Amino acid sequence: MARVVILGGGVSGHTAATFAAKWLGNSHEVVVVTPNAKWNWIPSNIWVGVGQMSKEEVTFDLDPVYKKAGITYKQAKAVSLNPEGSANETQPFVTIEYTGQGKEGESEEVTYDYVINATGPKLNFGATPGLGEGSQLGEHTVSVCTADHAEHASHKLQESIEKMKKGERQKFLIGTGHGMCTCQGAAFEYIFNVEHEIKKAGVRDMADMKWISNESFLGDFGMGGLHMKVGGYVVSSKIFSESLYAERGVDWMVGAHVSKVEAGSIDYELLDGSTGTENFDFAMLIPPFAGVGLKAYGKDGADITATIFAPNGFMKVDANYAAGTYENWKASDWPRTYQNPSYSNMFACGIAFAPPHIISKPMSSPNGTPINPTPPRTGMPSGIIGKAVAHSVCDLITKGEGAHLHEASMAEMGAACVASAGKGLTTGTAAAMTVFPVVPDFEKYPGTGRDTDYTFGEIGLAGHWIKHILHHLFMYKAQLKPGWTLVPE
Amino acid sequence: MVKHEEVNFARNDQSNTTMIPGRFARAMRTNLIWQFIRFVIINLKMLVVVSKSH
Ligand SMILES: Cc1cc2nc3c(=O)[nH]c(=O)nc-3n(C[C@H](O)[C@H](O)[C@H](O)COP(=O)(O)OP(=O)(O)OC[C@H]3O[C@@H](n4cnc5c(N)ncnc54)[C@H](O)[C@@H]3O)c2cc1C
Numbered sequence: 001m002a003r004v005v006i007l008g009g010g011v012s013g014h015t016a017a018t019f020a021a022k023w024l025g026n027s028h029e030v031v032v033v034t035p036n037a038k039w040n041w042i043p044s045n046i047w048v049g050v051g052q053m054s055k056e057e058v059t060f061d062l063d064p065v066y067k068k069a070g071i072t073y074k075q076a077k078a079v080s081l082n083p084e085g086s087a088n089e090t091q092p093f094v095t096i097e098y099t100g101q102g103k104e105g106e107s108e109e110v111t112y113d114y115v116i117n118a119t120g121p122k123l124n125f126g127a128t129p130g131l132g133e134g135s136q137l138g139e140h141t142v143s144v145c146t147a148d149h150a151e152h153a154s155h156k157l158q159e160s161i162e163k164m165k166k167g168e169r170q171k172f173l174i175g176t177g178h179g180m181c182t183c184q185g186a187a188f189e190y191i192f193n194v195e196h197e198i199k200k201a202g203v204r205d206m207a208d209m210k211w212i213s214n215e216s217f218l219g220d221f222g223m224g225g226l227h228m229k230v231g232g233y234v235v236s237s238k239i240f241s242e243s244l245y246a247e248r249g250v251d252w253m254v255g256a257h258v259s260k261v262e263a264g265s266i267d268y269e270l271l272d273g274s275t276g277t278e279n280f281d282f283a284m285l286i287p288p289f290a291g292v293g294l295k296a297y298g299k300d301g302a303d304i305t306a307t308i309f310a311p312n313g314f315m316k317v318d319a320n321y322a323a324g325t326y327e328n329w330k331a332s333d334w335p336r337t338y339q340n341p342s343y344s345n346m347f348a349c350g351i352a353f354a355p356p357h358i359i360s361k362p363m364s365s366p367n368g369t370p371i372n373p374t375p376p377r378t379g380m381p382s383g384i385i386g387k388a389v390a391h392s393v394c395d396l397i398t399k400g401e402g403a404h405l406h407e408a409s410m411a412e413m414g415a416a417c418v419a420s421a422g423k424g425l426t427t428g429t430a431a432a433m434t435v436f437p438v439v440p441d442f443e444k445y446p447g448t449g450r451d452t453d454y455t456f457g458e459i460g461l462a463g464h465w466i467k468h469i470l471h472h473l474f475m476y477k478a479q480l481k482p483g484w485t486l487v488p489e
Numbered sequence: 490m491v492k493h494e495e496v497n498f499a500r501n502d503q504s505n506t507t508m509i510p511g512r513f514a515r516a517m518r519t520n521l522i523w524q525f526i527r528f529v530i531i532n533l534k535m536l537v538v539v540s541k542s543h
Contacts, residue, residue, distance in 0.1 A: 460523075
């Protein structure tokens with residue numbers, strides 16, 4: 001009987017675990033190690049962050065779902081990996097520390113035949129002084145990265161709305177909290193939801209709104225921008241995005257690295273090297289992401305973390321990490337099987353794998369501060385990669401070591417994204433976008449790097465309906481309700 | 490009289506060089522019949538992208 005241990009029960013890990021359990025049945029064991037008791041459909045945190053959904057609506061308890069699926073669930077966080085075992089243990093193992101199930105603080109060594117690292121991001125608040133290290137919630141600013149963060153953001157937003165109702169002007173600053181952030185799409189969706197709520201509350205004229213981001217141009221989204229079909233034109237996402245901001249009366253500042261946050265103000269540095277201060281009454285700044293800080297040890301106890309993980313803490317996989325400068329980057333640098341090059345029974349999926357390089361053009365200020373988005377690994381790619389990795393591991397177990405590994409390159413897959421602006425079924429307008437492929441391939445698509453037949457954007461109510469459907473479909477699928485496998489990732 | 494869509498062009502240089510939808514484009518964004526048609530089309534397109542990605 002083989003044991004597959006999956007670290008992280010988020011979008012990618014939950015997909016990997018549930019498919020592995022379905023494909024392996026009772027003859028093998030699937031273990032999930034994840035610190036939270038609840039699963040969270042993260043995209044809907046945006047609606048929690050504006051008070052349009054409750055935390056309960058975007059989460060559910062993992063325990064009954066894993067019981068139903070026959071998955072061993074350990075509410076714990078992984079701390080380190082021993083891919084060759086140790087002096088006392090011949091099998092590879094992961095050391096975990098419990099965060100629940102009545103065993104809080106206890107450590108355990110869980111042996112494995114295969115391990116899948118799906119630990120997602122560490123929200124690296126500490127990278128920017130004042131952003132919220134310690135509180136893990138935001139200090140002077142708020143975040144919407146978890147359901148708890150989003151609930152906190154919603155309360156702060158309501159306070160600002162109340163102040164505006166009493167005649168006090170409020171300045172809203174929304175975007176990224178560091179020069180190396182990713183996840184611009186979430187902040188983009190949040191700013192338009194906030195604008196919608198303020199308008200609905202009848203106080204839009206009391207609000208000054210500003211977007212701040214590390215993108216070198218509006219609409220970069222960490223993907224170097226995209227060219228999409230809109231209304232019969234092929235349009236740069238810069239024009240598409242600028243139009244959205246201008247229409248809604250939202251100003252923007254791009255190429256910005258937030259260097260310090262204090263109560264009511266941020267310090268920033270721009271790509272031209274200039275620095276400045278921006279005041280705010282309400283700010284939602286996404287923290288930068290890093291790996292969760294897993295350590296790795298050899299059989300003799302030597303620290304081999306640098307062999308398995310990249311310096312940013314993400315796990316090395318079958319990517320080309322020696323691609324060199326921007327001019328030499330290719331679609332083929334991106335990983336296909338997500339197998340660790342040093343240990344063939346180790347895989348990573350979702351945000352946890354180390355990308356070969358960024359996607360956007362690398363930029364830095366004359367002072368040497370890097371200011372460019374890091375690559376997004378959104379829900380759809382995270383799910384697809386999780387499923388492909390689970391498939392490979394199941395085949396390795398059932399067909400033997402020579403089994404063909406399944407492939408899911410981000411340079412060959414698309415992503416669908418819906419950025420809502422409000423939650424109403426007859427009001428509000430969402431931007432529905434697809435991009436194909438996520439990582440541009442200029443050899444295959446020499447013009448824009450992408451297939452413009454499948455890269456499109458559209459603004460309208462239909463996007464809202466799709467966002468509602470996606471919310472219910474993914475909450476349904478993740479709870480393994482009848483027919484769950486029919487819902488695509 | 491300044492039309493609704495023209496107001497924001499005058500806000501600053503940033504906004505002045507963009508495109509802002511006029512009354513017809515705005516109306517179509519929330520027109521239920523048109524949006525239902527777009528809903529079907531966007532879903533079909535998204536399904537193609539999803540199927541090409543697996
Ligand atoms: C506000 C917001 C809105 C978004 N909206 C969209 C959207 O509309 N569309 C879209 O496609 N994507 C969206 N995304 C991105 C999407 O949520 C991510 O791509 C996706 O969650 C990544 O999946 P993952 O499994 O890699 O990471 P996660 O989903 O973050 O899962 C990681 C899991 O690992 C666990 N973990 C952490 N540390 C450890 C440890 N040491 N040991 C074990 N487990 C650990 C975590 O608790 C978590 O459960 C959004 C993201 C945010 C923040």
